[in-house]
Amino acid sequence: MQELFDDIDRWWQAGRRVALARVIGVAGSAPREPGAAMAVSEDGEVAGSVSGGCVETAVVAEALEALTTGKARLVTFGYSDEEAFAVGLTCGGTVRVFVEPLGPRGIDSQIFAALRDQVSTSQPVALATVIEAGDDDAAAGEPAAKPGPTLLVEPDSPSIGSLGNPGLDAAVRRDALGYLDAGTTAVRGYGWRGEASRSDLAVFIETFTPPPQMLIFGAVDFSAALARVAKILGYKVTVCDARRVFATPERFPMADEVVVDWPDRLLARVGPTLTGRDAVCVLTHDAKFDVPAVLAALRTGAGYIGAMGSRRTAADREKRLVEAGVEVEAMSRLMTPIGLDIGARTPEETAISICAEIVALRSANHTGAPLRATSGPIHHCAR
Secondary structure (H helix, E strand, O other): OHHHHHHHHHHHHOOOOEEEEEEEEEEEOOOOOOOOEEEEEOOOOEEEOOOOOOHHHHHHHHHHHHHHHOOOEEEEEEEOHHHHHHHOOOOOEEEEEEEEEOOOOOOOHHHHHHHHHHHHOOOOEEEEEEEEEOOOEOOOOEOOOOOOOEEEEEOOEEEEEOOOOHHHHHHHHHHHHHHHHHOOOEEEEEOOOOOOOOOOEEEEEEEEOOOOEEEEEOOOHHHHHHHHHHHHOOOEEEEEEOOOOOOOOOOOOOOOEEEEOOHHHHHHHHHHHOOOOOEEEEOOOOHHHHHHHHHHHHOOOOOEEEEOOOHHHHHHHHHHHHHOOOOHHHHOOEEOOOOOOOOOOOHHHHHHHHHHHHHHHHOOOOOOOOHHHOOOOOOOOOO
């Protein structure tokens, strides 16, 4: 959603009303994941995308309708394989989109401003929105809820807004903090007062987390290429080398940070912040650098740890690591030789090979094999 902030601010400053459309779920094959968003001004100007195809036209119409009625609504677009191409889906599937006016009847200006500030400064935050509500529960004295109420959850600050009931707010905050830790987005069902055993309400919990980190050790040409590709994938990139003459910002302009230090010392400082979303790539293939780096990396929670080198280098490194006390189970986390077997030779090809391996490892339902050699859905759908 971050790419929409400037356009939304511009429209609001011009006195225009704005509607927001967000993908909250997909089934089958669809090109955008939950959280993909589009903003529409009252005069039909559009920012962002929810599908990349002709579904956009229908979503714009729904957004303008939301501005006319002032009501939020959940819309489902479903298509057969034969119809899919015409509406912008890669094949048959379903896209669920929540459309709401921004303002008093949707995400209000206070919540939106806080969300923008948190996301723009790479601070973790979650936005919880009631997207579906059943009929009122007369026996319990609960009034009918409407789609649209929002709650903004920050880990170290009180929540902003309300979903309509203190118990529901507390339950959603608890779950939102869990989703923030995992970096995931989901739709959850709750009772009117937050009961986990009921599904009177559907709440979309969208998380915004800081970009994943990639630590690259070794100030070499392969590191420069990997930094460029990693930035395209959204990583915050740090290049580290103990040799000051090589570790310079001029040689690595795409890196967010260039650190002159030994790898194990940097990992001692930042290692506790690494999670399953983060990657450590050791490209030195020099025992005095990479063995301490790998040892330190294996003590972190990084989801990907890879080390460059020939098979002979990898075998020698493994022997040294075992001698240093690394157990077989821990050794299985190390991807070496680094990258997928795509015939890469140049630094740029090798960078693609490494990043492809990272994506494949992160996507547990996919193998990294050629698509024509596999069967079943191409995209693993989040529900």
